Amino acid sequence: MNLDLHSHSIKSDDGRAKVENYCEWIRKKELPLDGFVLTEHRQFDDESDYRNLEDEYGILILKASEVETDYGHVLIFGVNTDMRHAYDFGAINLSLDHVIEASERCGGMAVPCHPGRPNVGLAAHYHERGPVNSVTIIETRNGGSRAGEDEASIHLAEAYGYRGVGGSDAHLVSQIGKCATRFDTPIRNEADLVAALKNGDFEAVSCQT
C-alpha cells in the first residue's frame, strides 16, 4: 500500500489545506494513495478526529509530527504521551541524537526529512559537523524539494546505508501524494506504521508528473 508520510493541514501555521480537501483531491484525481500521515509542525494534534473522513473516503489518515533539531527537521511517527514528555515538540533546536533515542525508547520512530534542503536538512549539517550514528531512515523523496535536493538525499542514503521514505510535504491540497512510501505489509494505524518502518519493508516512490 502507498502512504504519503509527510503532509500538513491548517493545524500547521503554514498549512493551507483542510484534511477533507486532501481526501476529496485524492479521490477526484484518482491518486495511487491509500492514505496519508499528518505531520504538523512543532506539535502533535490531539484534538482532531478524522475517523469519519476515513470511513467516508476509504482513506487511512494517521497523525504524527515534524519537529526541529540541530540537524534539521525530523518526522516523528508513533507519537505518544511518554514521547511528548521526553522532549519539547515546540522547540526549534532539539538534539537530533536525543530525539531519535527518546522516540525509539518510547516506541516510535524518528526520520529526518528533506535532508538535501539547505539549513533544515541533514546533509548540510553532516557536511559541517559529521554524521549522527543513530539515524537509520531518511526521507529521500520529498514533494517540496527543489532541483538537486532529492538527489542529495539519495546520495546521503547511499553513502550511509540509510533506508528511504517518501512524502509530499504538502501544505496545499494539490500537493498531496506527489511522493509516497510503498509498504509491503498492510498499515492500519500508527503502531503498524512504526513496525513497518522498523522492519524495513518499504521504499520511497515519486508520483510527480
Add this chain to the structure above:
Amino acid sequence: MSDVTIDKKLIGEEFDVIDIVVKQDEALTFARACGETHPRFTDPSHENFQIPPTMVAKFVGRKIMPEGLKGFFVGTFDAGKVVDIFAPIRPGDKLRASSKIADIYEKTGRSGPMTFVVHRMEFTNQNGVKVACVDWRMVRRTPLKAE
C-alpha cells in the same frame, strides 16, 4: 542574533481598540477592486448585500504593535493574513475592532531561523456578535531574544 528582546507575556494582551463604521461606497469600491461579480457584494439592492469577506483585512488600528514589540519591525516582512468570517458584515454596521498579539513563535526554514508574531484583530458588530477575525503574521529572519 537580534538585539530586540521580546516579552512573551505580551501574548493575549489587548493593546488597541477602534470603532469602525463600514461605508457602502467603500465596500463597493473594494468589491470592484477585487473583481467580485456576485451581486451580494456589488449590488446594494441585493437582499443579502454585504461587504466582501477580505475587506476586514484592510482595517488597521491606531497602534499596529504594543509598545514592547516596536523594535520587531526592523527587518520584518509580511507573512500573510488569514481571514475568518463568522457572520455577514453589512454597510452601515458599527464594528468594534480589538487588537492583540495572538502568538509569538520561532521556526527554521530554508533561509534559516525566523521569528513570527501573529497580530489578531477581532471584529464585533453593534449587536455584540463576533463577525470576523484577521490573523496577520509578520516575520523576521533573525530570531528575537525571548524573555
